[in-house]
Amino acid sequence: MTRTTANTRSKHQLPFGADYPSRGKLELFHVIKLLSHPYVAQTLGPSGCNLIRVIATIEDEQGGTTAVLAIDNQILPRLGMSGKTLVEARRRCIESGWLHYEPSEGKGIPSRMWVTVPSWVDIKLRHTIHWSFSSGCSSESSSGTSSESSSGCSSQYSRSYIPNPPPIPNTPSPTQRDERVSEGVNEEMEFAKELKDLGIAKSVETARAGLSTCTLQQLRMHLDHFRSKPGAWGPVIVYWRLNSPSLPLLAPDEGWPEPLPGFIAAQRQKAEADRQRAHELKQAKQDALAEQKSQLLFEWERDYGPKLDAMPIEDVLKLCPNDFIRSYCRKKGRKEPIVRHELLRILASQAG
Structure with a gap:
């Protein structure tokens, strides 16, 4: 795809994602008024309507020429809701066709978004937003004749600006209510x-x-x-x-x-007691290992010490497992603890 240069780029186009739509005069104001329609309000819910209202308001503050670029923490103070509520409201708005949203590409990078109007809202009629509430004991019919209401006054809302909205799903019956x-x-x-x-x-x-x-x-x-x-x-x-x-x-x-201060003091005491208990357990484990090692060395010395002392120095050097032990053995002799313990261990392993 050919890269758009700065000279040919539309003023509504940003360097990434979809193009920002061209806004007509007062279009964002009309979008906000659409939120008062019963079907829209029940589809988006209070948090969804609030999100669309805030996004449309920010777009209007920007002159309706650029998308909203913001991270969640920048929008939350204007919404008055939690982060989890924002995520759920945004999901509902996207699925119902009221929000275009391009998520952030990383931490600290703003997301890109703007309000949209679903396809089932008539393009020609969506700008003629009005509520008409007629009441009276008589009403004018479409044929021009006047009809009296036997029960008194009648009232009716006009929904002409959203022709034939989809029915509200799963409307409960009186028994279910x-x-x-x-x-x-x-x-x-x-x-x-x-x-x-x-x-x-x-x-x-x-x-x-x-x-x-x-x-x-x-x-x-x-x-x-x-x-x-x-x-x-x-x-x-x-x-x-x-x-x-x-x-x-x-x-x-x-x-x-x-x-409460008493709870904080009790928590500190509990933490200190836990640390002391952990230290005591660690020390007891170390003491047990030391005792086990001491007992093992005693048995090795008893069983293999005389054999090690009777071996020629050449055989002792050959028995050393590495150059470090062999060098120590030449300098300090076979009685040096680090050398003796290692040589006794080898004799014990050879004995099986």
Whole structure:
């Protein structure tokens, strides 16, 4: 492929990846307004809508001429969400066609992204964003005739700017909704009992607040972290954490305050005791090895010492396994411990 030179490159084109699309006047503003459509909101979820809104806002701040180049830590403060939530929201936006994303090629290298509009949104109508709410006891039909509502006033939202959006999948029936409500109540009461056992005040209200933000499994992960450090915090810390709109969204081990001084002192004492115990075990192991080596040398000396002393020096030098032991033997003689121990070991191995 021919490399594009600086003189011929479009002002929307960057040196890598796909070309940045040409933006029309107020296009990014219209994209943000599209997020208020019920189907879009239910498809992307609150975190996905927030991500598209922020990316579109950054594009608009750049004049709508270049893609957004940023690492996650630069975007997170504007989103007000955790890193894990950002990853999940980005995945949903990409799969549903609302975000073009080119991941980073390495640590510290920014990713490249911009908002897109899915193909099922009509190109001609997506800019005519408007909500119309008509109400009254009579409405004008398409044929021009007026029809009275027997039940009183009627109201209707207009969705003309998104023609025939796909149906929302897996819409629950009334029976299924009742079952889900019942399951939610059971989860709330079960979790409230766990909180009460931990000594947390207003356990039902706290359970309800936590479940409005996270799932029961996620909240139990926070409780597991709390239980893993007994004495680090009081029950009131769990109360404030679960009632917070943002803390339950963090990882279970993030966002906790500094542990109580008594817990820190106990942890230091425990660490010191563990170090002392490890040192004692290491010393005991070394002593056992030394005792074993001493006993082995005693047996070798008893069984093979006289034989070694009676050997001619020429045979002793031949018995040496390497030049280092042989040199020591010539200088210090066969009585030198480092030489004698090695020669006794060889005699013992030869004896089988």
